[in-house]
Amino acid sequence: MKAEDNDKPGVSRRYINQALGIGLAAATLPGSALARTGEKKAMTHELKTGGDRGYLRIATEEAFATREQVDVYLRMIREGKADKGMVSLWGFYATSPSERATNILERLLDLGERRLADMDATGIDKAILALTSPGVQPMLDLDEAKRIARNANDLLAERCQAYPTRFYGMGTLAVQDPEWSAAEIRRGAKNLGFKGVQINSHTQGQYLDDPKFDPIFKALVDVDQPIYIHPATPPDSMIAPMLESGLDGAIFGFGVETGMHLLRLITIGIFDKYPSLQIMVGHMGEALPYWLYRLDYMHQAGVRSKRYERMKPLRKTIAEYLRSNVLVTNSGVAWEPAIKFCQEVMGEDRVMYAMDYPYEYEASEVRAMDSMDMSPATKKKFFQTNAERWFKL
């Protein structure tokens, strides 16, 4: 399938024009980075793999699904055992007749020629793949969850071996069983060639700052690999006002719940316990970089006033942890001002490219990222060498 802006799934040329409109509106501001992007670049260049622009494009948050995974979601929804977020998210993607849902589901299920053709068409040299959200974490039958996770990991490893120059894998975990997950992290690193693991935020309303999940972090540090915290829909204990207003998914709920998850880990002192641990998050850091001043101010104020038993002094500020232990990708945010903001606040070594295929498969976004007003050295870090460094490719 040839990738042109006007045959993308779910999002039309009308949207693309509107998205550019953001830049055009901002172009009235003198000196604006949006103005520079919007006015000076035609953004019609051909997208090719192979480094013709001085860098390879490595996409770092790319999703696939297995049929048995989706079938369990549908069974859970049918049996009334799914949480509200799964009903909203997978009730849509697995059953909606909309162009967006059908195109995405088809692409999620492919780990071969169709995906490679889409990568070729948008100039993506390499994809770092992970089982799509919420993985097996919501599954109530633990044996089933482990079986589906293991099958997905075996499949992913086989596909990465089949296309060793194009595909890399992050393993998935049945987080419900921390010891099993720790063993699966070690199997992924030692036997399957994986470069890290991805989890999909909460596990049935529980977060990784609970001490019972400690074996997972211990295993990650042992194998010296990163963990990517991908969004999930918020748990039932949080989702109601977002769900009733249609804001529970990628538009808003994903981000705030995942940002909260990372903040829970930072404030519990995960990086004091494991100073070498690297945690990745997408979507420009799930807004934590933007909140950073307030996070540090209110965290320090809370620690001093002893408002919460849980809030203990940390060795470093939250800003410092973001610059030593957190990595972000621009999945879902093909937007120069936010990328530059993040590079400024966290350091240009810590911001990486992601397409978020197939949820956001947009040739125009790749061109916009190619066209950023940024030094060649910094742009190469963004597209290529940061991913090579942090995933140890």
Place this chain on the structure above:
Amino acid sequence: MKAEDNDKPGVSRRYINQALGIGLAAATLPGSALARTGEKKAMTHELKTGGDRGYLRIATEEAFATREQVDVYLRMIREGKADKGMVSLWGFYATSPSERATNILERLLDLGERRLADMDATGIDKAILALTSPGVQPMLDLDEAKRIARNANDLLAERCQAYPTRFYGMGTLAVQDPEWSAAEIRRGAKNLGFKGVQINSHTQGQYLDDPKFDPIFKALVDVDQPIYIHPATPPDSMIAPMLESGLDGAIFGFGVETGMHLLRLITIGIFDKYPSLQIMVGHMGEALPYWLYRLDYMHQAGVRSKRYERMKPLRKTIAEYLRSNVLVTNSGVAWEPAIKFCQEVMGEDRVMYAMDYPYEYEASEVRAMDSMDMSPATKKKFFQTNAERWFKL
């Protein structure tokens, strides 16, 4: 009381040094705005009112409390009738022996000489005052809620008349009664000299996009005044994972819940219905400016796929509404990178200064804002003329 960095409530010189440390760490990045701020400015200048730096400082999100308001909160907590957020927030501020809580409560209750002395000590020329969060919105006895709101509004009007060059008022509303609130908006504008109203996000779990609150917006447009949506703790339907981790308040929960409130209003089409309406939010826009690209992309995708009955096409993009109908203040975020980001994305006419007194009373922050690397004309808009324009001072 003289304002020096080392006798501020709740936040010590250690924190201030750490906050500056954000800038110093970033100073290793060439061309960084943080580097410019951190390296080149001594930030020891005297803070005076009267415009010695070319602008008056108008602080736009400044809080006060009445004793009867706080007493009702305490009674509700005692009787088990408060929501979880009130127990957390006012259980702390009204009863904690910590320096932070006691200093803040004392300052909240003063609308006279002590407040003016604090303003003088930090060079604040004018303060736009509003009853502190959550106002009377959580009060279950509607007659009591209206009485306390009316008393607070009468008190505030009297204090503004007593200090007409220093204090301006935003009225408070018993949002529970939309018709009463509409009448109080008109009374505030016509009889009390108020410049707008402030509400504290949700009202017992309900949001202003519910059609029953339409009289409030109709009255605002009739009197041509803005509404400021101040944070509250999230409702019980959302707070659980934040509360258990100490993140329900200003550090995180405030912002995501208020950002969601504004996003609910935008996506329901409030600005298509009331094109002249101006909504203000603090804390650098509660992160919506940073989320902007993703908001627009996923909103358009959701509208096209008809995933939610509620999500209808709008006349403009969310980015365009932020540039025509939304105003932000930097309350709680005395941080040049975020302020400049917001000016770039929303336009420099839409970003205003706020101190967030007494919750964040920091002379060092005023100096940091004075010292931003920004043209004199833009800085005057930020500190003075945007507030004069949008509040019609």
